[in-house]
Amino acid sequence: MTFLPSILTVDARQVSRGGVRITHKNSQPTSQCGKDDLFQVWTRNHQFQDEVSLMRNVLRRGMAAVLLFLLAHAGFAADEFPGRKKYYDVPIYQLKQLYENRDRVVIVDARSPFEFSTLSIKGAINIPYTDSDFIERVRKLRTNSNRPIVFYCNGRTCFKSYKAARKAMHRGISDVYAYDAGVFEWAQAYPAEAVLLGETPIDPSHIISGADFKKRLLTPLEFTRRIEKLAARDKSMVIDVRDLRQRAAVGLFPRHEYWAALEEMNKLLSLVRKARREGKTLFIYDAVGKQVRWVQYRLQREGVNNYYFMKGGARAYYKDIIIGRED
Numbered sequence: 001m002t003f004l005p006s007i008l009t010v011d012a013r014q015v016s017r018g019g020v021r022i023t024h025k026n027s028q029p030t031s032q033c034g035k036d037d038l039f040q041v042w043t044r045n046h047q048f049q050d051e052v053s054l055m056r057n058v059l060r061r062g063m064a065a066v067l068l069f070l071l072a073h074a075g076f077a078a079d080e081f082p083g084r085k086k087y088y089d090v091p092i093y094q095l096k097q098l099y100e101n102r103d104r105v106v107i108v109d110a111r112s113p114f115e116f117s118t119l120s121i122k123g124a125i126n127i128p129y130t131d132s133d134f135i136e137r138v139r140k141l142r143t144n145s146n147r148p149i150v151f152y153c154n155g156r157t158c159f160k161s162y163k164a165a166r167k168a169m170h171r172g173i174s175d176v177y178a179y180d181a182g183v184f185e186w187a188q189a190y191p192a193e194a195v196l197l198g199e200t201p202i203d204p205s206h207i208i209s210g211a212d213f214k215k216r217l218l219t220p221l222e223f224t225r226r227i228e229k230l231a232a233r234d235k236s237m238v239i240d241v242r243d244l245r246q247r248a249a250v251g252l253f254p255r256h257e258y259w260a261a262l263e264e265m266n267k268l269l270s271l272v273r274k275a276r277r278e279g280k281t282l283f284i285y286d287a288v289g290k291q292v293r294w295v296q297y298r299l300q301r302e303g304v305n306n307y308y309f310m311k312g313g314a315r316a317y318y319k320d321i322i323i324g325r326e327d
Contacts, residue, residue: 080156081180087162090169093150093179099190105148106141107179110164114262118294119207121152121186122193122200129153129164135171138164148175155182197301208300213293217311220320224253226308227283231256237275238283241268241295242314246287252317262291269298276304285310285317 084092098105107124109116116126127137129151141149149168153160161178168176179186184207187194192201218226230236238257240247251257260268275282282299284307286292292309299307310317 082157083159083162083180087159087166087178090162090165091177093177095179095181095185095189098150098179098186099193101148102193105150105177106145108138108141108149108151108164109153109183110151110160111153111158112262112291114265114291115154115294117265118197118297119183119187120195121183122195124152127164129160129167134164135167135173138168138173138176139171142173142175146175148177149173150177150179152179152186153182155184156180158182197297206300208293208296213296216296216307216309217289218308219311220317223283223285223308223310223317224321226281227253227256230281235280236283237271237278237280238285239268239271240286240314241284241291242287246314252285252314262286262295265298268295269302272299272302272304276302280306282307283310284308286313288315289313 093101093105098107102123107121109120109124109126110129111126112128112130113126116124120126125141127134127141131137138149151161151164151168153164161180161182165176165178183194187196187202187207188204191204194200194202196202196206227236227238236256238253240251240253240257240259241262242259243261243263247259247261251259258271260271262268272282282304284292284295286295286309289310289312292313296309312319
């Protein structure tokens with residue numbers, strides 16, 4: 001009779017959990033044949049344990065790599081859609097997702113009527129987020145339909161879609177979402193499902209790029225200087241497109257300007273055509289420099305080439321010119 005220092009056994013329950021436990025029992029006699037069998041078991045168990053350890057290491061490293069990728073991707077998404085972090089509770093519709101479900105949802109444009117009438121998603125309903133009856137109108141939509149309600153606005157840095165969805169959620173209106181890629185990306189991706197100045201399908205080349213818009217921007221100081229220079233030869237026309245509430249009955253250039261709020265489109269277009277006939281350069285400003293981007297589409301359609309917008313609008317003018325803090 002010979003003895004092994006210990007007998008090695010495998011706990012099957014540990015194997016089922018993805019690991020191996022080797023236990024040692026008190027030494028006991030065995031035959032030479034038993035010794036060989038036990039040695040083979042011990043060898044196989046150790047080999048299996050090594051393979052499991054190797055697999056665990058591979059999985060750990062793989063999971064770490066996946067985690068790092070997901071964290072990086074999440075950071076990228078946050079950078080690409082800066083509103084998602086702030087409005088984390090608002091569920092999102094992606095671009096392709098909205099397109100594929102466009103006939104099974106209610107699409108709501110949360111922007112102003114002027115923006116909506118310029119460029120919009122085909123079939124959308126315009127309920128401006130800032131209107132006093134916003135909740136009442138959205139609630140009526142929910143009463144008439146059990147389809148998801150998806151809000152949108154201009155693009156990734158426009159937060160009205162989030163605000164509209166959150167406002168509806170807080171007032172007890174269910175199944176609401178934000179499509180936060182915006183109308184510009186929609187129009188570029190699906191021109192047959194977009195409306196530009198009342199026409200559809202649209203030509204994506206008619207979408208004014210950010211670069212083309214920026215070419216028309218002047219700082220408040222340069223905007224003022226050019227007006228004064230051309231006004232001496234009666235070659236300028238200034239138009240304030242702010243609404244009555246924004247304007248508060250006070251214009252920035254009282255001796256040179258006209259007032260035509262964006263809601264008064266006929267008046268605005270009449271002034272634009274007058275400036276074109278008389279060969280005058282147009283200088284147009286709004287409250288914060290964002291609404292004039294939509295005016296550019298009207299100017300483009302009217303064939304007007306000589307025009308500029310005030311960068312930052314009246315707010316920047318008060319800061320830079322009145323207070324004297326131009327950057």
